[in-house]
Amino acid sequence: MGIFAFKLPDIGEGVVEGEVVEWMVSVGDSVKEDDPILSVMTDKATVEIPSPTDGTVKSLVGEPGTVLAVGQVCIEFETDGESSSPAPVEEKVDEVAEPEPAPEIEPEVTPEPVAKPAPAPVAKPTPVAVAAPGARALASPAVRQRARESGIELSTVTGSGPAGRITHADLDSWKEAGSPVAAAGPSRAALSGVTEVPVIGLRRKIAESMTASYTTIPHFSYFEEVDITDLETLRVHLNASRKEGQPKLTYLPFIMQGLVRALGENPVCNALYDDEKGVVSRHEAIHLGIATQTDRGLYVPVVKHVEAQDIWSSASEMQRVSQAARDGTAGLEELTGSTFTITSLGRMGGLGATPIINKPEVGILGVHNAVDTPVVRNGQIVIRKMLRLSSSWDHRVVDGWDGAVLVQRLKTLLENPATIFM
Numbered sequence: 001m002g003i004f005a006f007k008l009p010d011i012g013e014g015v016v017e018g019e020v021v022e023w024m025v026s027v028g029d030s031v032k033e034d035d036p037i038l039s040v041m042t043d044k045a046t047v048e049i050p051s052p053t054d055g056t057v058k059s060l061v062g063e064p065g066t067v068l069a070v071g072q073v074c075i076e077f078e079t080d081g082e083s084s085s086p087a088p089v090e091e092k093v094d095e096v097a098e099p100e101p102a103p104e105i106e107p108e109v110t111p112e113p114v115a116k117p118a119p120a121p122v123a124k125p126t127p128v129a130v131a132a133p134g135a136r137a138l139a140s141p142a143v144r145q146r147a148r149e150s151g152i153e154l155s156t157v158t159g160s161g162p163a164g165r166i167t168h169a170d171l172d173s174w175k176e177a178g179s180p181v182a183a184a185g186p187s188r189a190a191l192s193g194v195t196e197v198p199v200i201g202l203r204r205k206i207a208e209s210m211t212a213s214y215t216t217i218p219h220f221s222y223f224e225e226v227d228i229t230d231l232e233t234l235r236v237h238l239n240a241s242r243k244e245g246q247p248k249l250t251y252l253p254f255i256m257q258g259l260v261r262a263l264g265e266n267p268v269c270n271a272l273y274d275d276e277k278g279v280v281s282r283h284e285a286i287h288l289g290i291a292t293q294t295d296r297g298l299y300v301p302v303v304k305h306v307e308a309q310d311i312w313s314s315a316s317e318m319q320r321v322s323q324a325a326r327d328g329t330a331g332l333e334e335l336t337g338s339t340f341t342i343t344s345l346g347r348m349g350g351l352g353a354t355p356i357i358n359k360p361e362v363g364i365l366g367v368h369n370a371v372d373t374p375v376v377r378n379g380q381i382v383i384r385k386m387l388r389l390s391s392s393w394d395h396r397v398v399d400g401w402d403g404a405v406l407v408q409r410l411k412t413l414l415e416n417p418a419t420i421f422m
Helices: 141-150 168-178 180-184 201-216 229-240 251-265 311-327 400-415 417-421
Strands: 002-007 017-023 036-041 046-050 055-060 067-069 073-079 219-227 271-274 279-282 288-294 297-299 340-344 363-377 380-394
Touching: 017 201, 036 073, 036 201, 141 168, 201 297, 219 400, 229 251, 229 380, 229 400, 229 417, 251 288, 251 311, 251 340, 251 363, 251 400, 251 417, 288 311, 363 400, 380 400, 400 417
Parallel strands: 288 340, 340 363
Antiparallel strands: 002 073, 017 036, 017 067, 036 046, 055 073, 219 380, 271 279, 288 297, 363 380
16 A cells, blocks of 8 residues: 655646635545546636546645645545556655544533422513603613614513513513514514635636726726617527527627627727737737626636627527536636627616726627617607617727727617628
8 A cells, every 4th residue: 555645737828826626535535547536726717637546535635715836735545556556656645643532531420400499480560561652661781782683672562570671571572472563574683694705716716807907907988779679670580590400599699790890890999908018919810708607607708710600600609608618618728818708797687887808808898688668760759679788998008989989880780780791
């Protein structure tokens, strides 16, 4: 038998450390080579680490949230010398000391209980009427504090103590059935519980990214409302006539195709800004990040080369990478490389928002839900389907005019959807 000390491997892409997200094994578990043992989050993605050997888990290093350096021992295995797994090191790693058993404590001999004479029955005091309006109810400081914490107004409680003093028993009776509120519904009590949630894993990465974006990028936002009545008619027609295997179209594929035209005409908005080098890289390729909410937090999978896709292929690819992000199967290639990001609030709607730019990009577009809205057309009030857009821009490299021009160009394309495909 020997001890095999496994070090956090080099994951690649220049990663020098990783944060423990989840241990998939416990001390004492038997594992086989290539069994998943550890999930690690880097700056790029979440990576699952397989076991390098057969053996029994001897010790683990780090709880979820712990940051481990590449090359640092993260797990120790007790291995069989005859195993075909990697040979164990000759020197044993210092084993984690077993906690010493607690000293045995001899049970105390409990003396036989001595019977006490039963107390004489006490006559139940006659309840006193509730204090008159405006009068200060009689109660001890402890009773008053308990009433405050329980949300009980003492003027509504009948005191049974001397001179109508309110006791703890009176508060209990009030809460059970004796209050005017009890007749109308259950009483409410003040709550004092606190739940501490450690900010680790993806939540910590999101916090760091948002802080870097918000504190280093001077944002300006621009809002617009788009009449998509004709677009909705086209969308319904295309969905009704789509071929087998083609995805059902939402508004996002149309917006993606509209952005291909708008960003192509305004390359200052399809760019990355390296603020350390002071260089703006304007891209011809349009790689759209699609902000996706998952049960693990917010991911931004990327649809690459939207400029080379039609509306059906961009819809299919958007659904594929978004689902991969939700399932936790998205790889590094699918989570990096965006040049512009779309964040959709979908059915949550809202009148507007100020989305935070996905650094090092220079712009982001927020899409709200479409609502039937009364609007004025040719002097008449008519009902049109209106879609609100919210955008944010890096004012260091994108002027207000440039951001407004792009949004207005997108508005024109969406309001005249045939021009998207011309």
